[in-house]
Amino acid sequence: MTNPYPDVRxxxxxxxxxxxxxxxxxxxxxxxxxxxxxRGTDVPWDSLRGxxxxxxxxxxxxxxxxSELKKGSDEVARLKRxxxxxxxxMAAMKAVGERIKAIEDELRGVEEPLTDLNxxxxxxxxxxxxDGKDASSNVEARRWGTPPAxxxxxxxHWDLGEALGILxxxxxxxxxxxxxxxxxxxxxxxxxxxxxxxxxxxxxxHGYREVLPPLLVNRASMTATGQLPKFEEDLFRLRDEDYFxxxxxxxxxxxxxxxxxxxxxxxxxxxxxxxxxxxxxxxxYGKDTRGLIRLHQFNKVELVAFxxxxxxxxxxxxxxxxxxxxxxxxxxxxxxxxLCAGDMGFSAAKTYDIEVWLPSQNQYREISSCSNxxxxxxxxGGIRYKGAAGKKDAKTEFVHTLNGSGxxxxxxxxxxxxxxxxxxxSVTIPAVLRPYMGGLELIRKE
RNA sequence: GGAGGGGUGGCAGAGCGGCCGAAUGCGCCAGUCUUGAAAACUGGAGACCUCGCAAGGGGUCCGCGAGUUCAAAUCUCGCCCCCUCCGCCA
Numbered sequence: 379m380t381n382p383y384p385d386v387r388x389x390x391x392x393x394x395x396x397x398x399x400x401x402x403x404x405x406x407x408x409x410x411x412x413x414x415x416x417r418g419t420d421v422p423w424d425s426l427r428g429x430x431x432x433x434x435x436x437x438x439x440x441x442x443x444x445s446e447l448k449k450g451s452d453e454v455a456r457l458k459r460x461x462x463x464x465x466x467x468m469a470a471m472k473a474v475g476e477r478i479k480a481i482e483d484e485l486r487g488v489e490e491p492l493t494d495l496n497x498x499x500x501x502x503x504x505x506x507x508x509d510g511k512d513a514s515s516n517v518e519a520r521r522w523g524t525p526p527a528x529x530x531x532x533x534x535h536w537d538l539g540e541a542l543g544i545l546x547x548x549x550x551x552x553x554x555x556x557x558x559x560x561x562x563x564x565x566x567x568x569x570x571x572x573x574x575x576x577x578x579x580x581x582x583x584h585g586y587r588e589v590l591p592p593l594l595v596n597r598a599s600m601t602a603t604g605q606l607p608k609f610e611e612d613l614f615r616l617r618d619e620d621y622f623x624x625x626x627x628x629x630x631x632x633x634x635x636x637x638x639x640x641x642x643x644x645x646x647x648x649x650x651x652x653x654x655x656x657x658x659x660x661x662x663y664g665k666d667t668r669g670l671i672r673l674h675q676f677n678k679v680e681l682v683a684f685x686x687x688x689x690x691x692x693x694x695x696x697x698x699x700x701x702x703x704x705x706x707x708x709x710x711x712x713x714x715x716x717l718c719a720g721d722m723g724f725s726a727a728k729t730y731d732i733e734v735w736l737p738s739q740n741q742y743r744e745i746s747s748c749s750n751x752x753x754x755x756x757x758x759g760g761i762r763y764k765g766a767a768g769k770k771d772a773k774t775e776f777v778h779t780l781n782g783s784g785x786x787x788x789x790x791x792x793x794x795x796x797x798x799x800x801x802x803x804s805v806t807i808p809a810v811l812r813p814y815m816g817g818l819e820l821i822r823k824e
Numbered sequence: 825g826g827a828g829g830g831g832u833g834g835c836a837g838a839g840c841g842g843c844c845g846a847a848u849g850c851g852c853c854a855g856u857c858u859u860g861a862a863a864a865c866u867g868g869a870g871a872c873c874u875c876g877c878a879a880g881g882g883g884u885c886c887g888c889g890a891g892u893u894c895a896a897a898u899c900u901c902g903c904c905c906c907c908u909c910c911g912c913c914a
Contacts, residue, residue, distance in 0.1 A: 475894070
């Protein structure tokens, strides 16, 4: 038997990774099912209930026997020390040992499917999240700025970029395939300028510590943040080793503190990270096939926070604001949308999407997604905090984790090309980026 | 990739079949002393599962897993990670 979640502190009964705490699950199964609503429809609730009960009964049997075995073995030790015959006691304990082994095998057979099911239950939406099963029930929270006043019909970013000689999709598909892009010249530099602008702002103005993490991670990390076990088909995986390409920096950065106990005084902990992100985009055939909107590889600057539970919803507002600051600095019109329960990701308790205005599409498109995961990832990953050591009231509790794009870099470049396009096809560079572009103010055909 | 060494509590580090959830030191918390602090002294403190309204009981955890044994931190096997040397390499 192989443990499907190797270093995800699993198995050995009591060491169960507590995605949902089993006692909580047992006591609240019906309530949880009701509150999850459409999010919980593919959870087999009845088998779950059965497995929990079986586990409970088997665990208690094992513990009783183990207690007996312990006492018996001490008795054997005592007899031997006193040079008395111990054969009978040893034989009795051998039988107890065999019974334990048998029940443990049975227990393993229960725990494996139980853990797997448990890891597939999505997070509970926060009370402030609107009901609804798809994007049509999302609620606009606010808008900032206005669409640009273009004097000519808006061109798409791919037309602009190809005409300017800064985006090359044909060669990208030759060297890699569909859903890849090559950026050259001022395009490549603009992408780099955006990354630096975002990182500089978050580190110097917003109090985040910069992290440059691995782009390949193990199965345990993907399980803690919630990509696994349910969404393996969305990930790129290496053929020869059990590594996955990260779909977002959220994964390595949140896992920085997996299986750790953070000092309460160190909280909140805030990180920002630039990484390429890799996604299979399985099931998105035919959507956004042109341009930079939906690629297998794209750049993103991510914001991640670890906070005390009572501060997480305040932190979500704050973190979302940090992402908005980037768009405001770039002068790009956007709106913020509160996702309804059915449109949120698996791990999120509450999510705001920031959507930037794209003139050529005449609509808002997601450029950032900011979520509070509450204790969901912390429980899966064993990320806890504790007050000063030795203090009487110091309890160890799960932190709350949050993250948000700050921002998706490629989509930001799209927004700049489209919103700052000139009638002749050139593109003005927003003032805040010019220092990062060697003073360049306008991108013209090279 | 090859050879060797190692993974023990917040850190360092002992233990190498039963009396070990684990010495000792540092760090931490509280108290005594002090105007206050330091020092000294005294005391305290791991993480988790399970049963219970509670008081409390039982159990697990010495990298992870499997095994040997009446009994495993200690013995065997597999895996992971770290260190040193060699090889390869940005």
